[in-house]
Amino acid sequence: MSEVGNRRSSKRRRTEAFAVKVDKEEERKEFDIIQRYRALEHEVQHDRLQMTRDGDVRVMSKRLDEIEHLFGDLQSLNVNKNAVLAQDSKAMKTISELLSLSMSTVKFDESGRLIKLEDILNSAKKFMLKEYLEVTGMTEPEYGGSVEEEELADETHEPVNDFGDKRTSEVDNDDVSAFKTRQKRSNYLSQFGNYTEFNQFNWFKMGTLYQNLSLTPFTIDHMLGPLYVEKTVRKQREIRARDPVAELSTAERVTKESLNESQDETTPSHVRKCYKVLKEKEGEQQINLFKYIIDPNSFSKSVENLFYTSFLIKEGRLVLEDDPDGYPAVRIKEQLPDDSREREIEKQRRNDSRQNHIIFQMDIPTWRKLIKKFGITEPFLNKDT
Numbered sequence: 369m370s371e372v373g374n375r376r377s378s379k380r381r382r383t384e385a386f387a388v389k390v391d392k393e394e395e396r397k398e399f400d401i402i403q404r405y406r407a408l409e410h411e412v413q414h415d416r417l418q419m420t421r422d423g424d425v426r427v428m429s430k431r432l433d434e435i436e437h438l439f440g441d442l443q444s445l446n447v448n449k450n451a452v453l454a455q456d457s458k459a460m461k462t463i464s465e466l467l468s469l470s471m472s473t474v475k476f477d478e479s480g481r482l483i484k485l486e487d488i489l490n491s492a493k494k495f496m497l498k499e500y501l502e503v504t505g506m507t508e509p510e511y512g513g514s515v516e517e518e519e520l521a522d523e524t525h526e527p528v529n530d531f532g533d534k535r536t537s538e539v540d541n542d543d544v545s546a547f548k549t550r551q552k553r554s555n556y557l558s559q560f561g562n563y564t565e566f567n568q569f570n571w572f573k574m575g576t577l578y579q580n581l582s583l584t585p586f587t588i589d590h591m592l593g594p595l596y597v598e599k600t601v602r603k604q605r606e607i608r609a610r611d612p613v614a615e616l617s618t619a620e621r622v623t624k625e626s627l628n629e630s631q632d633e634t635t636p637s638h639v640r641k642c643y644k645v646l647k648e649k650e651g652e653q654q655i656n657l658f659k660y661i662i663d664p665n666s667f668s669k670s671v672e673n674l675f676y677t678s679f680l681i682k683e684g685r686l687v688l689e690d691d692p693d694g695y696p697a698v699r700i701k702e703q704l705p706d707d708s709r710e711r712e713i714e715k716q717r718r719n720d721s722r723q724n725h726i727i728f729q730m731d732i733p734t735w736r737k738l739i740k741k742f743g744i745t746e747p748f749l750n751k752d753t
Contacts, residue, residue, distance in 0.1 A: 394447040401441055405455040408434055412462050416469070428467045435459055490557035495577075496569035497560060509559045635676070642676045643685055645749055647700055655748075657688070657696040658738045663747035667735050673749050674728060688726070696726075 408431065415427050435456070442452050501508050563569075578584075646660065661673035677698065680686040684701060691697040704711045738744070 394445060397441075398445055398447055398449075398452055401438060401445070401452055402455050404438055405435075405452070405459050408438070409459050409462055412459070412466060416466055428463060428470055431463055435463065484554065486561070487554055487557050490560045492574065493560040493563055493569065494557065496571065496574055497563055499570045499573070500563075500568045509556065511553070511556045635679075638672075639676045639679045642673065642749055643680055643700075646686075646698075649748070650699070652700045652702065654689070654691060654697045654699040656691060656742065657698050659742055659744060660698060660748050662735065662738060662742075662744050663749070664739045664744045665747065667732055669747070670735060671730060674730065 412431055415431070418427060438459075439456055442449060442456065445452065498508070500506075646655070657677075661670055661677055663669040663673065677686065681688050681698070686698045687701050688696060688698055704714050
């Protein structure tokens with residue numbers, strides 16, 4: 369039994385020793401990859417100045433190749449890769465930010481090895497001028513370069529800087545040759561820039577080229593055709609024939625007396641009557657608002673009296689204030705003084721005085737409670753008002 373236990377313990381020790389050895393080897397690789405990521409980030413930060421100054425995207429292309437190589441080494445690790453993946457994400461984020469910066473400052477010239485806008489326009493003119501030159505008998509300008517030179521210029525991606533710095537010495541013969549070829553082609557295309565008339569170009573040819581390359585879907589008219597609109601037929605108006613044997617009738621004669629009797633009184637007349645009754649009964653003395661407007665025999669008449677009173681208050685004929693018990697009361701506003709100076713002072717004081725707006729809500733239960741509260745037995749404003 370002891371021999372079996374010793375055999376198992378020795379096997380466990382050998383397995384643990386091998387596992388420790390493997391883990392240390394993987395940790396060493398992981399540490400090495402992390403250090404390379406950090407070094408790459410440090411180099412990318414140094415590239416910021418160069419990219420801002422030159423707008424050269426080939427620097428970032430090189431960095432992207434390096435980080436892709438590091439990511440390939442990362443896949444071979446047999447340990448937890450979270451720390452290394454975090455470094456990879458951080459490096460990609462930094463490179464993406466600098467790549468965005470380089471694209472915003474890119475230079476559209478020969479040093480950036482991008483096609484110039486003038487070359488694009490002149491190439492389009494050359495494409496559309498062929499028929500015009502044939503019709504007019506003019507000879508198309510010839511290009512002095514060969515097809516191999518153009519292919520060399522298109523396949524060369526290394527930018528050429530002609531500022532006399534250290535990079536100029538590193539330019540090889542192929543780059544110089546490609547630069548000369550591009551310059552020659554640009555000079556050749558510039559000859560077509562003299563054509564500026566609209567009718568000189570075959571726009572149908574350009575449209576056909578665009579249609580073939582853009583893959584724009586064709587559109588057709590509706591298969592049902594235009595909608596059928598029915599014309600509205602005007603209805604003939606029937607003329608009603610007069611009845612010759614109709615009953616004879618005449619208009620009623622209106623007199624001044626009948627007009628006065630039948631004509632309803634207007635709101636201003638009611639307002640004037642309310643003011644007149646108050647002045648005759650109370651003068652300039654104060655009276656409770658509810659005793660003044662409420663008709664104990666008619667709720668609708670009470671509401672009308674409150675409506676007429678609001679006009680008198682609004683026009684400055686009556687003053688709304690509190691009575692000694694705190695209930696709302698009204699009284700006739702004092703007349704203006706006879707003296708002109710005092711009259712103007714009083715007008716100004718009244719204009720500057722503060723005005724309050726109150727909303728009364730009266731329903732039938734409230735109306736009955738007010739009649740009982742103030743013991744109203746007959747209307748202050750009688751029915752003839």
